[in-house]
Amino acid sequence: MRIVDVCAFYAPQGGGVKTYVERKLKAGAKAGHEIIILAPGERSTVVQTDGDGRIVLLPGRRFPLDRRYHYFDDEASLHAMLDELQPDLVEASSPWSSAAMVGRWRGNAPRALIMHADPLSAYAYRWFGPVASRSVIDRGFDWYWRHLRRLDSAFDLIVSANESLSSRLREGGVTGIQTIPMGVEPGIFSPSHRDEALRTHLLRCCGLGPDSLLLIGAGRHAPEKRWPQVIRAVAIAGCRQSVGLVLVGDGRDSARVRRAAAHNPHIHLLAPTGDRAALATMLASADALVHGCEAETFCMIAAEARASGLPVIVPDEGGAADQAGPGLGLCYRAGQPADLADAIDYMAATNPAAWRQRAIHAAAQVGTMDTHFDRLFAIYATLGMRYRNVA
Incomplete structure (x- = not known):
């Protein structure tokens, strides 16, 4: 055809x-x-x-x-x-x-x-x-x-x-x-790409040590992605747990995102990368993916994170929620930073390594x-x- x-x-x-x-x-x-x-x-x-x-x-x-x-x-x-x-x-x-x-x-x-x-x-x-x-x-x-x-x-x-x-x-x-x-694209995303040295480096960029929880987010800086709310939630959770966020992306809402992160040393902003292998390594080297948009029709980045062996913390509406299967992630009320902060706090307090181990075992089940x-x-x-x- x-x-x-x-x-x-x-x-x-x-x-x-x-x-x-x-x-x-x-x-x-x-x-x-x-x-x-x-x-x-x-x-x-x-x-x-x-x-x-x-x-x-x-x-x-x-x-x-x-x-x-x-x-x-x-x-x-x-x-x-x-x-x-x-x-x-x-x-x-x-x-x-x-x-x-x-x-x-x-x-x-x-x-x-x-x-x-x-x-x-x-x-x-x-x-x-x-x-x-x-x-x-x-x-x-x-x-x-x-x-x-x-x-x-x-x-x-x-x-x-x-x-x-x-x-x-x-x-x-x-x-x-x-x-x-x-x-997801086959042959790119895998838990085997985890790099502990990169994880330590990214946490250091967030002003934190290796015992902290490393969250990663990626996507366009656009209002519907709600990155300022994600940053606010990480700040709230950071009052109770040692949490860092690496956020990869740019876009028309970048000024608001930078302002939201400006006074938080535990938020590290990175430019987007066209190197899919580098993104795959970054995802596999984090502890969990966090996402703010409830309007995703599929949420490619959440599926890529799952294929990389990461648990996900995502809104309870839209395509992202499909990636948070039992034991593989947490859903929070869409558009509610305090609820997202509670979800981050819960994952940090309930053995993040166990969450990641379950996600690693389920990574091969992510469709291509x-x-x-x-x-x-x-x-x-x-x-x-x-x-x-x-x-």
């Missing part, structure tokens, strides 16, 4: 979508499919890959809230490129305007929407949750639910990576949803992206056969 992924959130600088896209190119080639990523960029070009598929960029306006990204703003141009590429199946990876554009394309190919974003959790529930119930917020954002139901009627399949999101979509009247969990793509491509083949039979 020739599969064209209309990928609105691809950025060459990195991120979870870039990791997903690059693995999809390899998995598609291995399965005998031609994968073409169609993404917005500064200019019309084809990005070179390792020979697996293509990344085609169409000119698009720069996204005002994050200058690394562009967005599709010319529907006719997008349709013309789809006509030229003649896909056997079209994907859309954002539930916003690009998906509506794909839904309106007049080509005769099955369509799938991958929910790489959960806007209600990232924005509406986070903004208004302190003053209104979910049902009230949903009524206020009924225009968005109507938009999703229109997409549901225009697409043959909508894919969600966690059952919590799938259930909410079904409750909102979206009928074509299937849950297909994502996974290849398993995800095997399931996805099998469903796509069924859709393609259904269309051919109708034709």
Whole structure:
């Protein structure tokens, strides 16, 4: 099959979508499919890959809230490129305007929407949750639910990576949803990468000795990631336990993150790294992963931490919560720093080495992206056969 992924959130600088896209190119080639990523960029070009598929960029306006990204703003141009590429199946990876554009394309190919974003959790529930119930917020954002139901009627399949999101979509009247969990890149993350000397060094960067609890967090500095709240929770827990936090990342919210960490010697900020092996070593060398975002559709970094043999401390909502299995992590009430502090305190007080040992034993059970793509491509083949039979 020739599969064209209309990928609105691809950025060459990195991120979870870039990791997903690059693995999809390899998995598609291995399965005998031609994968073409169609993404917005500064200019019309084809990005070179390792020979697996293509990344085609169409000119698009720069996204005002994050200058690394562009967005599709010319529907006719997008349709013309789809006509030229003649896909056997079209994907859309954002539930916003690009998906509506794909839904309106007049080509005769099955369509799938991958929910790489959960806007209600990232924005509406986070903004208004302190003053209104979910049902009230949903009524206020009924225009968005109507938009999703229109997409549901225009697409043959909508894919969600966690059952919590799938259930909410079904409750909102979206009928074509299937849950297909994502996974980690195979062969990169493992407990065997643990480096005790690196752990000691990172704790020293936090002004602490080797007997302290080393937490690690990683991800974009964006409001929905709630890093200032994570930093506040670590500070609260630090009044009772010896806890350090290494936070890897940057982004448009970096100034707030730096201000939150400025007067805490036990918080160490690191720039993001494109070296996946270095990230794998850093994760394996920590004692636990901590995360603040309840709007994750899968939470790649939590899965990577699990595959590295780390327990996780994550919000009780969204995709991150799926990684906190019994004995493998703790969930706290989303958006509540005091509750997160209690979870950190509990892990520090209940033998962190035992938590990590359980996580090490379960690391091999973490699914890979290849398993995800095997399931996805099998469903796509069924859709393609259904269309051919109708034709």
